[in-house]
Amino acid sequence: MSINPVEHDVLPAIKQRWSPYRYDARPVETEKLLACLEAARWAASSFNDQPWSWIVARREDSDAFDTMLGCLMEANQPWAASAGVLLLSVIRPTFRKNGKPNRVALHDLGQAAAHLALQAAALGLQAHQMAGVNLSRVRSQYQIPEDHQPETAIAIGYPDDSEPKDELGESLRQREAGPRTRIPLSEQVFSGRWGTTANFSDR
Numbered sequence: 001m002s003i004n005p006v007e008h009d010v011l012p013a014i015k016q017r018w019s020p021y022r023y024d025a026r027p028v029e030t031e032k033l034l035a036c037l038e039a040a041r042w043a044a045s046s047f048n049d050q051p052w053s054w055i056v057a058r059r060e061d062s063d064a065f066d067t068m069l070g071c072l073m074e075a076n077q078p079w080a081a082s083a084g085v086l087l088l089s090v091i092r093p094t095f096r097k098n099g100k101p102n103r104v105a106l107h108d109l110g111q112a113a114a115h116l117a118l119q120a121a122a123l124g125l126q127a128h129q130m131a132g133v134n135l136s137r138v139r140s141q142y143q144i145p146e147d148h149q150p151e152t153a154i155a156i157g158y159p160d161d162s163e164p165k166d167e168l169g170e171s172l173r174q175r176e177a178g179p180r181t182r183i184p185l186s187e188q189v190f191s192g193r194w195g196t197t198a199n200f201s202d203r
Contacts, residue, residue, distance in 0.1 A: 004180055017121040018180070019128040021079045021172040022164075023157040027060050028084035032123045036156065039119035043107035049095050050110040055088040055142055068147055071141060072153055073132035082132070084157035088138055089113065090150050109151060118155055128155045 003015045037054065046053065057068035066184040068086045069077055080086060091105045092171040096104040102108075130153040191198035 005023075007185075011118070013118040013122040017117055018124050018126060018176075019105070020159040021128070022160040022169060023079070023084065023155065023160075024160040025057065025082040026084060026158060027159075028156055032125060033058070033085055033156070035123060036127075037079070037118045040112040040116040041120065043108065043112040043115045044146075046102060046104045047095060047097065049097070049102060049105075049108070050112075051092045051096075051102055051105040052112045053090040053092075053148070055090065055138075057064050057086045059084055066139065068153075071134050071138045072130065076130050076132045078168060080153075080155045082103060082157070082160065083128075083155035085155070087154040087156065088133070088142070088150060089152045089154065090144060090148050092148050092198040094147065106151070108154070113152070113154065117148060124158065125156055126159050130154065136157070138153045167172075168179075 004018070004201060006015055021072045033056075037056075040052070041050070041161055042075055043050075054139050059062040059065045065086060068088065069081055071088065072086075088091070089109055093105050095102045113127075113129060117129065133153045134151070135150050138144065142150075144150055161202070164173045185201040186197045189198045189201035194196050
């Protein structure tokens with residue numbers, strides 16, 4: 001995968017990050033996995049509440065890995081089966097200190113997941129985040145308490161850049177080969193009122 005076609009200077013990991021559909025079926029080293037989780041741990045959060053948790057399954061533990069793989073929607077299972085690590089994210093939607101609703105818990109999980117993905121890219125790994133998860137199965141399988149919510153899944157591993165060997169691999173390669181595009185800043189960054197492009201963002 002080529003470097004992302006950014007329009008302004010950003011961190012190398014941002015240029016390098018992408019979401020592969022084909023992984024080299026090999027384990028992720030413990031120190032690299034811990035570095036990704038540590039990066040997530042240091043994400044900012046409202047009142048430093050850190051409302052996220054992770055359930056982790058490594059491919060070396062085949063039973064745990066297969067169990068988590070079975071919690072993904074069927075469309076995600078064939079390609080995620082080659083990842084080195086699978087994670088499930090869980091949030092606590094209330095503040096730890098007073099039990100009041102935390103309306104930004106999902107926002108904070110997103111920050112943690114982004115930290116994790118960028119750290120993975122910096123280490124030669126890539127993370128692919130998924131909404132396609134059977135949440136009721138996750139809750140039942142992992143006995144998630146009622147005051148917590150399972151949310152998403154993440155595959156982490158080494159991208160497979162070899163030539164596809166079967167129809168599935170070729171189909172996934174074609175999905176990866178699509179253009180890397182983003183909405184321009186001029187359509188995202190406003191000033192003064194909604195819809196008015198900030199005069200510095202179209203440079």
